[in-house]
Amino acid sequence: MADHERDLASVREATERLLTAAAKLNNDSVAEPSRLPGWTRGHVLAHLARNADALVNVFEGRPMYASGEARDADIDRDAPRPLDVQLADVRESAARLQDAAAVPADWSRTVELRNGVTDTASRVPFRRWIEVELHHVDLGIGYELEDLPAEFIEREIAFLADRFTGHPEVLHTVVTDGTRAWSTGSESNGPGVTVTGPAPELLGWLCGRRDGAGLDVQGGTLPALPPL
Known part of the structure; x- marks a missing residue:
């Protein structure tokens, strides 16, 4: 079984690395293209925040997203925000996810993610770690695959x-x-x-x-x- 507590600690560390690096950006550079086709760096940061809230939904037994269209619309809505708002949202949503994961629960239970994908609750923290690490690379701000743990x-x-x-x-x-x-x-x-x-x-x-x-x-x- 996955070690969810260790993975949650890794998520915290990865989130701090990303926030520290992204804090060196400015409003103009946040609006520039990321390495993901069609997405600015603002889209990447908005996605990370909304993904954290979506995983709170998973932990609390709600659908991860209301729909695929709603997910995309929320990211598009939040992408143009100033850097300070983006960083605060990533930090605060990450804290909400950690709080949700701290609630006593059955970590062996099956949870439903996007598009009907299911997994055990204990693997969700690793899935979040994936999001944070790979999207840090996607920002294109000097953190490369070779820098990953x-x-x-x-x-x-x-x-x-x-x-x-x-x-x-x-x-x-x-x-x-x-x-x-x-x-x-x-x-x-x-x-x-x-x-x-x-x-x-x-x-x-x-x-x-x-x-x-x-x-x-x-x-x-x-x-x-x-x-x-």
């Missing part, structure tokens, strides 16, 4: 490999950094490939942040991955 990189590679395991559109793939290996994709597609490279490069490819140019592929070409 080693534990996070290893766990996120395993998380994504598991997510694509059995996917009929993903060629069976062994992913390795030379010392560790993960299997993903579907064996029904025939002989697979082995993808080798540094862990940050593997993660970048699996999470759609890099094109895989820094990876070595044996047995074929780099498999196409569906969007997350």
